[in-house]
Amino acid sequence: MNFKASYKWLNDYYDGKLPKLEEFSRILTMNSSEVDGVEENGDDFILDIKVLPSLAHSCLCHRGIAREFGALSGKKPKKYSREFSDYKISKTSGNLSVKISEEKLCRRYIGRLVEKIEVRPSPLWLKEKVESVGQRSINNVVDATNFVMLEIGQPMHAFDADKLKSLSIDVKKAKEGDYIKTLDGKDVELDAETLLITSNSVPLAIAGIKGGVYAEVDEDTKNIVLESANFDPVNIRKTAQRINIKTDASKRYENEISPELAREAMEVLTKVINEVASTKDTKIAETVDIYPGRTDKYKVSISTKETTSIIGIPFKDSDLENVFKRFGFDYEKKGEKYIVTIPDERLDVRIKEDLAEEIGRIYGYDKLKDIELPKTDIPVKINKSFYYSNKIREIMGENGFSEVNTYTFVDKGDLELENPMSPDKKYLRTNLTESIKNALELNARYSEIVEMPQIKIFELSHVFDKRGEHSRFVVGVKTPIGVKGLPKDAQVLENILSELKNKLGLKLENINNTDNISEFDFAEILKNLPEPKSYDYKINLLDNNFRFKKISAYPFMIRDIALFVPEGTDQDKVYDLILKEAGSLVVKSRIFDVFTKKFPDGSSKTSYAFRLVFQSFEKTLSDDEVNKIMEKVTQKLNFNDGWTVR
Amino acid sequence: MEEKQSGKVINPITDVILRMAKIFTELGFSIVEGPELETEKYNFDLLNVPKDHPARDMQDTFWVKTKLNNSADNSPFLMRTQTSAIQARFMEKNKPPFKIVCPGKTYRKEATDAGHELMFQQIEGLYVDKEVSLATLKTVLNKFFDRFFEKDVDVRFRSSYFPFVEPGAEIDISCFKCDGRKNPPKEGNCPVCKGSGWVEVMGAGIVHPKVLSDAGIDPNEWKGFAFGMGIERMAMLKYGIDDIRLFYSGDLRLVNQFRTKN
Numbered sequence: 001m002n003f004k005a006s007y008k009w010l011n012d013y014y015d016g017k018l019p020k021l022e023e024f025s026r027i028l029t030m031n032s033s034e035v036d037g038v039e040e041n042g043d044d045f046i047l048d049i050k051v052l053p054s055l056a057h058s059c060l061c062h063r064g065i066a067r068e069f070g071a072l073s074g075k076k077p078k079k080y081s082r083e084f085s086d087y088k089i090s091k092t093s094g095n096l097s098v099k100i101s102e103e104k105l106c107r108r109y110i111g112r113l114v115e116k117i118e119v120r121p122s123p124l125w126l127k128e129k130v131e132s133v134g135q136r137s138i139n140n141v142v143d144a145t146n147f148v149m150l151e152i153g154q155p156m157h158a159f160d161a162d163k164l165k166s167l168s169i170d171v172k173k174a175k176e177g178d179y180i181k182t183l184d185g186k187d188v189e190l191d192a193e194t195l196l197i198t199s200n201s202v203p204l205a206i207a208g209i210k211g212g213v214y215a216e217v218d219e220d221t222k223n224i225v226l227e228s229a230n231f232d233p234v235n236i237r238k239t240a241q242r243i244n245i246k247t248d249a250s251k252r253y254e255n256e257i258s259p260e261l262a263r264e265a266m267e268v269l270t271k272v273i274n275e276v277a278s279t280k281d282t283k284i285a286e287t288v289d290i291y292p293g294r295t296d297k298y299k300v301s302i303s304t305k306e307t308t309s310i311i312g313i314p315f316k317d318s319d320l321e322n323v324f325k326r327f328g329f330d331y332e333k334k335g336e337k338y339i340v341t342i343p344d345e346r347l348d349v350r351i352k353e354d355l356a357e358e359i360g361r362i363y364g365y366d367k368l369k370d371i372e373l374p375k376t377d378i379p380v381k382i383n384k385s386f387y388y389s390n391k392i393r394e395i396m397g398e399n400g401f402s403e404v405n406t407y408t409f410v411d412k413g414d415l416e417l418e419n420p421m422s423p424d425k426k427y428l429r430t431n432l433t434e435s436i437k438n439a440l441e442l443n444a445r446y447s448e449i450v451e452m453p454q455i456k457i458f459e460l461s462h463v464f465d466k467r468g469e470h471s472r473f474v475v476g477v478k479t480p481i482g483v484k485g486l487p488k489d490a491q492v493l494e495n496i497l498s499e500l501k502n503k504l505g506l507k508l509e510n511i512n513n514t515d516n517i518s519e520f521d522f523a524e525i526l527k528n529l530p531e532p533k534s535y536d537y538k539i540n541l542l543d544n545n546f547r548f549k550k551i552s553a554y555p556f557m558i559r560d561i562a563l564f565v566p567e568g569t570d571q572d573k574v575y576d577l578i579l580k581e582a583g584s585l586v587v588k589s590r591i592f593d594v595f596t597k598k599f600p601d602g603s604s605k606t607s608y609a610f611r612l613v614f615q616s617f618e619k620t621l622s623d624d625e626v627n628k629i630m631e632k633v634t635q636k637l638n639f640n641d642g643w644t645v646r
Numbered sequence: 647m648e649e650k651q652s653g654k655v656i657n658p659i660t661d662v663i664l665r666m667a668k669i670f671t672e673l674g675f676s677i678v679e680g681p682e683l684e685t686e687k688y689n690f691d692l693l694n695v696p697k698d699h700p701a702r703d704m705q706d707t708f709w710v711k712t713k714l715n716n717s718a719d720n721s722p723f724l725m726r727t728q729t730s731a732i733q734a735r736f737m738e739k740n741k742p743p744f745k746i747v748c749p750g751k752t753y754r755k756e757a758t759d760a761g762h763e764l765m766f767q768q769i770e771g772l773y774v775d776k777e778v779s780l781a782t783l784k785t786v787l788n789k790f791f792d793r794f795f796e797k798d799v800d801v802r803f804r805s806s807y808f809p810f811v812e813p814g815a816e817i818d819i820s821c822f823k824c825d826g827r828k829n830p831p832k833e834g835n836c837p838v839c840k841g842s843g844w845v846e847v848m849g850a851g852i853v854h855p856k857v858l859s860d861a862g863i864d865p866n867e868w869k870g871f872a873f874g875m876g877i878e879r880m881a882m883l884k885y886g887i888d889d890i891r892l893f894y895s896g897d898l899r900l901v902n903q904f905r906t907k908n
Contacts, residue, residue: 003791031805054814132826234698305831310813310852310869312781353855357805357813360780365815370785374777376674378743383677386667393660403657404896408682408725408751408765415683418709418722421764428683428710428725439896450898457898461684462751466715469683535671540654540906542661544796548887551899 001251002036003054003060006132007045009150013066013077013192021045023071031361032068033059044132052585054354056255057347061153061263064345071326074424075478081151082125083272092285096225097494100290101172103298105195106207107293108230108259110266111169115223116274116281117141123276141217141224144272153257153345154228154265155249157197157205159215160515161223165200171207180205180212182245194239195231208236208253208286226273230259231292259293260344297344302359303336304350310356312590313367323362345411385471387532388525389460392473394537395503401456401475406435409555428464432474433512433519435459440478440517440558447480448558448613449588454479454486456496460522471522478516489516504529556587562609563637563645567596574608574637581633585621588613607646659767659893661904662881663749669793670747673786675771678746680732682725683710683752689726692734693810694856706755708764711864725753729770730810730874736772737861742868744773749877760889767877772871774853774863774870781811783850783871787817793848793883795822802844811851811872818844822883838883845883848875 011018018024025035025047037048051059058064066077096113100106101293122130122143129147129354130137134538137143145156151353161167174190180203181187188206192195205211208231215572217224230253237254240246266287273283308315320338324331330341349355393403409420413427420426431436436459443455475496477489493516501508506528512519564572571591593609614626634645680688688698695702710723732748748770754761773782784801791799800820808814815886820826821839835841850873855865878890885904892900 026854029804036806053803053809088768156905237698308779309777312779312784351812351855353714353812353852359778360813363779366803368784368803370788371781373782373785374775376743376745376775378674378745378775379676380671380674380759381676384678385679386677390664390683393727397656400655402898402901403660404901405657405659405894407894408753415710415712415714415723417725418711419710419755421758435896442896443898445900446897449703450902452898452902456897457896459896464683466712468714468716469681536669537655539664539791540662541665542656542658542885542904543907546885546904547659548900549903550888551892551897558715 001051001060001255003049003051003058004043004133005047005065005067006063007048008043009062009132010047010066010069012081013070014075015078017075018069021047021071027072027463028065028069028168031072031364033065033501040131041134046132046134046150047529049102053087053255054348057257058153060252060255061150063152067327071323074326076328080268081129084268085275087270087274087284089286090283092283094161094223094285096285096288096372097168098290099168099170100292101170102195103292104172105235106499107171107227107232108262108289108291109169109171110164110228110287112226112266112270112287113167113223113269113285114226115161115283115285116279117224117273117277118222118223118279119217119219119277126151126276139217139219140276140394141221141273142359143307144269144276145226147272148265149248149371150268151254152261152265152268153254154261155208155209156265156269157227157229157249159204159225159227160217160221161197161215162221162226163215164204164225167225168199169204169211169227170198171208171229172196172199174203175608177522178203181214182210182212184210188243188245191242193235194243195235197227197229206239206243206245206416207231208225209240209243212248222271224264226261230257230262230270247503256347256348257584259291259295263289266416278423298342298350299339300342300349300352300355301334301339302355303338305336306352307356307359308635310353311363312370312371313358313360313363315359317361319363320359323359326362327358334446334537336602341388378509381530382534384529384531385522385526387535387537388529390524390535390537390539391461391504391532392458392500392541395500395565396458396475396496397539399456399499401458402452404436404439404457404459405461406439406459408464409464416580430463430465431512432459432461432463432472433476433517434475436474436517436519437515440476440515443482444478447483448611449556449615451588451590453483453503454488454489454492456492472519473522473525474512474517474519476517492516493518496582552615553617554618554620556613556615556621557621559612559626559630560592560609561612561630561633561637561645562593562607564597564605564607565640566642567604567606569606569643571608574643577610577636578610578633581636582612582629585614585616585629586612587615604641652785653907656904656906657901658881658885658887658904659877662877662884663767663769664750664796666747666790666877666880669790670771670792673789675745675746675747675773678732678736679750680726680729680749682749682751683723683732684726685721685723687721688731688734689724689728692738692857692860693728693730694860695809696856699809708753708755710752717725726750727754728752728874729768730872733770733772734857734861737774737858737863741770742863742870745770745773745775760891761892763878763894764800764870765894766879766890768874769877770844770852771873772853774858774868776868778852778869778871780815780852780871784853786871787848787850787873789801791819795819796882797822797825800826803850806849806851808849808851810857812854814851816846817848817850817873819847821845837886842879847880847883848873850874
């Protein structure tokens with residue numbers, strides 16, 4: 001998941017001593033999470049950080065990123081990006097009560113009543129913080145909750161206490177047909193799987209996803225209930241998908257956050273509220289903390305030897321200890337093993353391989369060296385289907401056939417996709433014949449461009465029906481309309497099939513034969529072929545310097561030119577002259593007719609006929625343009641003694 | 647003026663697969679194939695991608711609505727999103743040690759553009775033995791890429807995450823076009839690496855112990871590495887093809903350009 005971080009905010013953890021943006025981004029990208037983009041924001045930068053799923057428990061906040069950098073650089077960040085002043089607990093007139101009816105779905109709920117505050121615009125520092133990541137400043141209370149989430153990663157919420165019928169919170173599931181008007185004014189229908197924050201059975205918020213308008217904090221709000229809670233990630237994810245609402249809070253919860261964080265977050269939020277929203281009469285109550293999902297501290301053990309065997313770098317004990325210290329992991333050594341106490345927020349570190357990764361990436365993968373590969377006696381097995389696919393490719397290639405690949409998804413078939421990309425790609429194809437038919441038609445139009453007067457193609461691919469998946473081989477031949485003097489398509493097809501039959505030494509029985517297209521069951525072919533001993537098919541690979549030439553999106557034009565030259569005139573001389581004169585718009589050309597004729601005057605002349613294909617990468621060529629080029633070519637040819645363009 | 651072409655046509659995907667198959671065979675890997683129509687079990691569950699886990703969002707899946715004749719249970723079929731599914735199938739049926747590569751088509755529901763297609767091919771690599779580390783992986787990849795690009799390239803690891811490996815890494819190679827910025831073009835940035843000197847080529851890592859144990863392989867006794875790379879991406883890099891959508895359009899304007907020297 002991407003997290004937008006302010007460079008200035010991150011710098012606050014280091015008293016402004018972070019390395020330059022480019023270097024900071026590089027370090028983070030190489031050994032932690034990729035900085036996917038950087039955007040200027042006044043005198044600050046917003047970093048778009050693609051937080052790895054494994055780091056999404058701890059790093060969807062500024063402190064998480066600052067700590068990652070701390071471990072990578074060995075420079076410890078401060079606990080918070082700024083100092084907070086303390087607050088005092090005092091007796092409030094009301095008493096908050098909290099109940100969790102769904103203990104599996106709500107692992108912890110901390111509520112706190114704060115009375116006699118004042119909702120007003122945020123002070124400059126808070127406004128700047130919220131705006132530094134491109135968010136809008138709303139008011140001091142809402143901004144304070146957002147600040148805590150962006151600072152340490154715990155989503156927070158505040159309700160207007162006076163809008164509740166009584167000061168009681170119940171975390172429970174919705175009733176089918178309930179609905180809630182969310183803060184952005186949308187009516188959301190709820191079902192029995194949706195977890196709600198309720199008060200006297202009135203839905204206040206969709207737990208962990210979105211608050212409702214019912215108890216919204218507004219400019220007249222005086223008394224508030226602060227919420228710092230922890231919810232089951234799967235339930236949040238399913239609900240967010242079902243109601244199609246994804247928020248900064250829901251994204252954090254669905255990646256799972258440690259319930260331990262809720263306590264610290266409530267402390268920070270209370271301090272900020274006390275600082276930015278208090279009046280002389282403000283009263284802050286004790287928290288109500290219901291914590292059914294408490295878990296023990298996690299410990300993972302690993303030895304230096306184990307780390308070395310996973311990463312492949314010869315580590316020393318001090319290397320491991322150094323990494324643990326950089327992360328602030330507590331550890332003790334028992335025998336060869338380090339027993340490491342994992343900080344609560346690092347839900348990603350659960351087994352020794354996880355620890356090995358932390359050691360590897362902090363120590364630096366750049367220190368990985370090539371090794372002598374161990375000799376193994378694992379035999380290489382020759383794959384029969386792979387072998388014969390390529391044997392077929394070899395034979396087809398030798399006979400001037402080109403291999404194409406076409407789409408698996410088509411507009412009709414037996415197996416339908418649940419979520420197709422478009423209606424014409426709704427089904428899995430049941431045969432290759434249809435695809436090859438389309439490919440023949442497409443390529444017949446490009447015959448001159450692709451230098452294939454008669455289109456000869458094949459494909460090896462899979463098809464699908466209710467019985468499952470089947471491997472197929474298909475061949476097709478098509479002569480473009482108007483092209484004459486070539487062997488019949490049916491004959492060409494028959495020839496290649498008999499060539500295959502002879503080379504493979506087996507009978508081929510097609511399962512489909514229409515329009516000079518033959519389709520075969522590849523598994524059936526394989527069944528009757530012997531096991532190969534080695535990959536001895538003969539297919540030459542491309543030259544290493546081969547480069548693809550961009551395909552023009554514009555139409556091409558064909559011009560033929562024929563001329564008589566004195567017998568014995570070199571064909572290439574004529575050809576070269578034509579190409580040189582015709583210039584760079586000629587993308588393909590070929591000689592298509594040669595004959596020699598005796599004239600009444602006794603001279604003997606040869607006729608050469610050339611086909612030129614014109615195409616531009618910049619525009620559609622006009623007849624005029626091409627005609628002018630041809631006139632130029634004609635003049636140049638006629639200029640030679642005894643040459644006559646016909 | 648156009649150049650004359652000669653030689654036999656070879657589909658660029660076939661060229662790349664054969665090139666890879668040859669190198670990996672030389673390095674002792676066997677080629678293994680598997681179905682494109684898969685179940686959640688092999689495409690996700692056995693690869694340590696639990697249901698309702700955000701990691702499943704990393705790949706948008708095409709689900710098959712129609713029931714097949716032989717679907718014993720009600721588990722839906724999907725178009726495999728990764729050739730790692732072949733790895734899961736193979737491990738379930740074979741005892742280590744083994745070294746395999748698995749080429750094949752994969753499908754992902756994402757918006758298409760010059761760099762993204764709904765279907766594309768991958769090649770998966772898996773080596774499970776007594777002693778396999780990230781250093782073994784790096785050595786194998788170094789040998790592979792040197793031979794694939796027919797020049798000396800460097801391999802570097804960037805920290806990353808894939809559910810079925812731990813540790814996981816994104817693999818970059820030094821740019822084969824500008825030799826890792828040593829021979830930059832006279833004007834502008836190198837078209838291949840955009841001036842960074844590095845090209846992202848694959849994801850890889852040490853096989854997660856849960857993936858091994860779920861396949862019935864004791865992770866205390868065996869370790870492995872796995873990698874996966876895009877075939878079309880490698881063809882695009884190696885031969886300068888500018889649009890991935892050309893590969894599955896059946897268009898000979900792509901294919902017929904690719905001719906061998908003899």
